[in-house]
Amino acid sequence: LKSALDRVLMPAPDVAGEVLDGEYLVYHPRRTRAYYFNGSAAVILGLCDGVRSIKDICEMIRGAYPDAPSSLQEEVLATLAELEGYGLVVQA
Amino acid sequence: LSSKRDEQSAFITLGSSRVFVTFPSRLAAWFVGVTDHDAVGAVRGAWVKLEEVVSSERFRVTGSSGRSVGDLALGDAFSAFWEQVTFLLVDRLSDALALHAAAVFRGPDVVLIPGTSGAGKTQLALWYREQGFAVATDELTTLSWRETPQQLLVGTLARPLFTKQAVGPAALTPIEGLRTEHGLFGGEVLKIASTAVGPPRLIGAGFMVFPRFEVGASFELAALTPAQAGMRLLEQCVNIRNLPRGGLALASAAARMMPAVSLRYSERWQLGGTLDVLTRQLLATAPNAEDLPALCDSFTARTSRNISARAATAKGAEQPAPIVTPTRRLTIGMATYDEYDGVYFTVQSIRLHNPELAGAIEFIVVDNNPGGPCSEALKQLGDWIDGYRYIPRSDRQGTAIRDVVFEEATCDIVLCVDPHVLIAPGALSRLIDYCQATPNSRDLLQGPLVYDDLRTLSTHFAPAWRGGMYGTWEFDGRGADPGSPAFEIPMQGLGLFACRRAAWPGFNPNFRGFGGEEGYIHEKIRQRGGRTLCLPFLRWLHRFGRPLGAPYPNRWEDRVRNYLIGFTELGLDTAEMEAHFAELLGGAEASRIFAEIRATMPLNGIQERRNEGPTKEQASLGRMLPSDEIYSPHHFSFGD
Numbered sequence: 001l002k003s004a005l006d007r008v009l010m011p012a013p014d015v016a017g018e019v020l021d022g023e024y025l026v027y028h029p030r031r032t033r034a035y036y037f038n039g040s041a042a043v044i045l046g047l048c049d050g051v052r053s054i055k056d057i058c059e060m061i062r063g064a065y066p067d068a069p070s071s072l073q074e075e076v077l078a079t080l081a082e083l084e085g086y087g088l089v090v091q092a
Numbered sequence: 093l094s095s096k097r098d099e100q101s102a103f104i105t106l107g108s109s110r111v112f113v114t115f116p117s118r119l120a121a122w123f124v125g126v127t128d129h130d131a132v133g134a135v136r137g138a139w140v141k142l143e144e145v146v147s148s149e150r151f152r153v154t155g156s157s158g159r160s161v162g163d164l165a166l167g168d169a170f171s172a173f174w175e176q177v178t179f180l181l182v183d184r185l186s187d188a189l190a191l192h193a194a195a196v197f198r199g200p201d202v203v204l205i206p207g208t209s210g211a212g213k214t215q216l217a218l219w220y221r222e223q224g225f226a227v228a229t230d231e232l233t234t235l236s237w238r239e240t241p242q243q244l245l246v247g248t249l250a251r252p253l254f255t256k257q258a259v260g261p262a263a264l265t266p267i268e269g270l271r272t273e274h275g276l277f278g279g280e281v282l283k284i285a286s287t288a289v290g291p292p293r294l295i296g297a298g299f300m301v302f303p304r305f306e307v308g309a310s311f312e313l314a315a316l317t318p319a320q321a322g323m324r325l326l327e328q329c330v331n332i333r334n335l336p337r338g339g340l341a342l343a344s345a346a347a348r349m350m351p352a353v354s355l356r357y358s359e360r361w362q363l364g365g366t367l368d369v370l371t372r373q374l375l376a377t378a379p380n381a382e383d384l385p386a387l388c389d390s391f392t393a394r395t396s397r398n399i400s401a402r403a404a405t406a407k408g409a410e411q412p413a414p415i416v417t418p419t420r421r422l423t424i425g426m427a428t429y430d431e432y433d434g435v436y437f438t439v440q441s442i443r444l445h446n447p448e449l450a451g452a453i454e455f456i457v458v459d460n461n462p463g464g465p466c467s468e469a470l471k472q473l474g475d476w477i478d479g480y481r482y483i484p485r486s487d488r489q490g491t492a493i494r495d496v497v498f499e500e501a502t503c504d505i506v507l508c509v510d511p512h513v514l515i516a517p518g519a520l521s522r523l524i525d526y527c528q529a530t531p532n533s534r535d536l537l538q539g540p541l542v543y544d545d546l547r548t549l550s551t552h553f554a555p556a557w558r559g560g561m562y563g564t565w566e567f568d569g570r571g572a573d574p575g576s577p578a579f580e581i582p583m584q585g586l587g588l589f590a591c592r593r594a595a596w597p598g599f600n601p602n603f604r605g606f607g608g609e610e611g612y613i614h615e616k617i618r619q620r621g622g623r624t625l626c627l628p629f630l631r632w633l634h635r636f637g638r639p640l641g642a643p644y645p646n647r648w649e650d651r652v653r654n655y656l657i658g659f660t661e662l663g664l665d666t667a668e669m670e671a672h673f674a675e676l677l678g679g680a681e682a683s684r685i686f687a688e689i690r691a692t693m694p695l696n697g698i699q700e701r702r703n704e705g706p707t708k709e710q711a712s713l714g715r716m717l718p719s720d721e722i723y724s725p726h727h728f729s730f731g732d
């Protein structure tokens with residue numbers, strides 16, 4: 001778990017995104033597929049800047065949303081694993 | 093358009109893309125308004141040919157894509173022909189987002205209906221045609237930019253409509269006369285004049301409906317966020333590979349510009365009084381992010397009630413049930429004293445922002461100054477408004493006049509508001525639903541006051557004296573979410589309150605002028621076995637400011653008198669009240685007022701009904717309330 005939290009991710013370079021009212025609409029050109037992210041997923045994706053670790057991201061979210069569920073860390077990891085699976089984020 | 097023996101040729105265009113077509117001359121009427129005369133002479137590249145096998149009434153379709161199909165009846169040949177044309181147009185289109193979508197126009201306003209084949213686009217477009225819209229296409233719509241100034245353009249593929257089932261006569265009135273069958277299940281090809289070719293056009297207002305037709309499904313409207321709408325647009329994009337960034341920018345721009353809903357339906361009757369009203373509403377006024385979900389919920393709930401009524405009727409009568417038209421379900425009443433503008437905007441706001449309740453609301457306007465400067469206008473307003481009743485009454489004046497609303501109401505549920513209150517969209521439908529779920533309630537129903545920043549709330553009054561008023565604004569976190577359940581509160585400002593007509597206890601008939609009702613009426617409800625509940629969804633704004641002043645007198649004597657009468661009637665201790673007014677007005681002044689009131693007031697206040705209102709003479713003699721206190725949100729009395 002520790003090594004997973006230390007990973008640093010960034011958006012895949014060829015992925016295009018648009019923010020609409022706090023939600024994300026993303027297009028992956030190589031897959032010619034579009035993806036919709038709700039507000040929570042958009043926050044997570046937005047924090048993947050190639051500098052912050054996943055642990056940093058969890059702490060930032062916890063600081064901004066003190067009422068976030070105790071399972072926050074697991075949910076962030078699961079979300080990022082899904083994004084990696086879609087090729088939307090890559091290892092920095 | 094060119095001719096060669098019994099054939100004609102022309103171009104069909106979509107944005108910057110065009111296809112050269114050839115068809116038998118005897119079918120030329122099917123192509124009127126569909127082919128592009130401006131494209132004559134353009135270089136022939138992609139092409140599709142529809143030809144008749146001599147003397148056999150059978151047709152063959154060939155094209156530059158290499159596909160060839162033959163031995164087809166006319167309707168099926170049209171289907172194959174347009175399928176090839178559409179493919180070739182889209183395959184070459186790189187400067188516009190091509191959507192699998194129907195589009196209907198009314199003037200410059202457009203309703204886009206994106207959806208996969210079988211989603212119900214064509215039927216929905218024809219239904220919109222019945223509502224006065226022109227069907228531009230049932231198949232292919234483009235979105236593109238005009239760069240300077242940057243504006244969205246909507247283009248449509250002009251082609252006949254293809255239905256999967258025969259269409260009823262109502263959808264085809266007036267019909268141009270061109271129709272033929274296609275497919276295995278009675279589908280039709282229909283030539284409608286409004287599907288005429290033209291350049292992409294600038295639009296006024298726009299609205300997007302993503303339909304899903306499901307046999308036997310209940311009606312459901314759901315608001316989509318811009319990102320959800322953008323996602324659905326991209327799902328229907330048929331040239332995504334041709335566009336930079338997959339057309340993301342265009343889809344996002346359209347999603348930002350046009351509100352969007354998903355629609356599930358199975359019957360055309362479900363769309364009447366719901367989608368038509370919502371469409372009018374959205375094309376007239378852009379909704380905010382909270383209004384649209386509330387409107388959709390209201391329309392969905394309304395249709396659900398109609399389904400129940402239809403089922404009940406069908407079971408009882410053993411025959412097809414008629415569509416149930418709503419009867420009046422809610423009385424909304426207000427008392428006014430020379431305040432035409434307030435009545436006008438309160439009533440019209442309710443009508444404008446709750447279209448799902450059209451025909452379901454009874455409005456009662458009690459004019460407490462008959463013969464005054466606003467009376468005629470208040471009466472004439474009723475000529476424009478369904479269910480509006482103007483009631484001139486001067487036998488009581490001030491706070492207690494609101495009893496007339498309950499006396500005159502014909503609905504079981506009565507909502508009484510100040511004539512300068514605005515109600516959150518969707519709140520009235522939810523109030524009706526709440527009351528129908530609690531048919532024996534004796535409760536007083538209120539909701540959070542929303543301040544002018546549209547964020548700050550006051551859910552209730554705390555029972556404390558301040559500034560000559562019983563009750564101070566407070567906020568309970570349970571009221572923050574409109575979806576939270578009702579909770580009990582001690583009291584609340586009476587700018588908006590609802591009660592079953594049969595449970596309304598009435599104000600003390602000896603109340604005079606304004607003030608003194610908060611706390612009193614809440615305790616009276618409690619003493620009769622009811623509660624005061626905060627319904628978090630029942631949000632209301634109250635116009636506090638009165639830069640021109642109130643048109644009626646507002647006197648300390650009336651207020652103190654009403655408190656004293658009310659507390660006495662309910663057996664409440666008056667010591668705290670008297671101490672408060674002594675501190676506020678000075679001991680000697682307060683003692684004088686209390687002594688005068690006690691000398692004239694009835695013992696329990698319920699034997700007498702005064703028939704006098706505040707005259708100008710009385711007003712000039714009485715001590716007037718300071719306007720900066722009375723209209724402060726934190727000290728305001730709603731009984732004005």
